[in-house]
Amino acid sequence: MNETKSRAIELRQRHKDWTLKQIGNQLGVTKQRVFAILKLAELPTRSLRLLKQLKRKICPICFAPTPGNQKICPGKCKETFFFVHLKCDFCNSPIRMAKTTYQNRLTQGQKFFYCNNSCKGRGLNLQHARKVK
Numbered sequence: 635m636n637e638t639k640s641r642a643i644e645l646r647q648r649h650k651d652w653t654l655k656q657i658g659n660q661l662g663v664t665k666q667r668v669f670a671i672l673k674l675a676e677l678p679t680r681s682l683r684l685l686k687q688l689k690r691k692i693c694p695i696c697f698a699p700t701p702g703n704q705k706i707c708p709g710k711c712k713e714t715f716f717f718v719h720l721k722c723d724f725c726n727s728p729i730r731m732a733k734t735t736y737q738n739r740l741t742q743g744q745k746f747f748y749c750n751n752s753c754k755g756r757g758l759n760l761q762h763a764r765k766v767k
Contacts, residue, residue: 638663642671651682722749724756 638661645657654665654672661668672679693700695711706712718736720729723746731747739747748754 638667639671639675642668643675643677646672646677650678653681654679720747722747722753724748724753727753 641661642657642663645652645660649657654668658665658668669679691700691703692698693707693711694705695715696707698707700707706715716733718731718733720731720736721727722729727749729747729749
């Protein structure tokens with residue numbers, strides 16, 4: 635095997651995060667030549683760094699590419715990822731709450747969720763009246 639080929643293969647195996655250009659500069663050949671060598675050796679031609687960048691740009695919910703460097707698609711995916719939809723325990727009106735807030739309240743022992751303070755007051759009075767009887 636040629637010296638350049640064996641060194642290119644060795645560098646790819648040792649430095650998985652290096653680009654083809656970096657390997658080529660180390661060997662004194664072009665990135666196209668490094669690509670051909672790695673392709674024949676059936677080694678990955680993309681660096682780990684590039685693969686991580688590509689993975690970061692794919693939405694974990696719908697698996698579609700996201701615009702810019704966003705982790706989640708704007709719109710429906712973002713809504714389902716960050717928010718929980720509940721119903722008020724007193725009047726059954728819809729409540730939109732951040733998942734972190736919801737989880738924190740559950741860990742604090744909150745059993746009932748209300749849409750506003752007036753429903754909360756009436757709901758607490760109703761619960762108190764049920765317990766007293």
